[in-house]
Amino acid sequence: MATTTETSQSGALDIVKLLIAAFVLVGGLFAYYYYVDMSLPLRVLMVLAGVAAGIGIAMTSAQGRRLSAFVQGSRIEIRKVIWPTRTETTQTAIAVFVFTLVMALFFWGLDSFLLWLTRTLVGSTT
Secondary structure: OOOOOOOOOOOHHHHHHHHHHHHHHHHHHHHHHHOOOOOHHHHHHHHHHHHHHHHHHHOOOHHHHHHHHHHHHHHHHHHOOOOOOHHHHHHHHHHHHHHHHHHHHHHHHHHHHHHHHHHHHHOOOO
């Protein structure tokens, strides 16, 4: 039986990459507010460029590669899901609605009975 160990330590380079990615992202936001004299579409492009560059830099780190592998694995697993048909979905929704209605009526009746019982015991007519 082979045992693999995974180290959870990030190298200094990965930390630097994540810090640079954060600075680039914040820089894009800063540029949006600093260059108020420029046109709005250009400022929005600066923010989008900062976000894209920040994500690109972050994805080169070990955490980014693990996130990418997780997303790829999730996409593979989502393809294996057997989705219900329209009929099954409709029947399930109707069953949930009917059950909810029955339970609402039950609790309304129980509440009314307990209210009546409390008023009878206390002697209130209101």
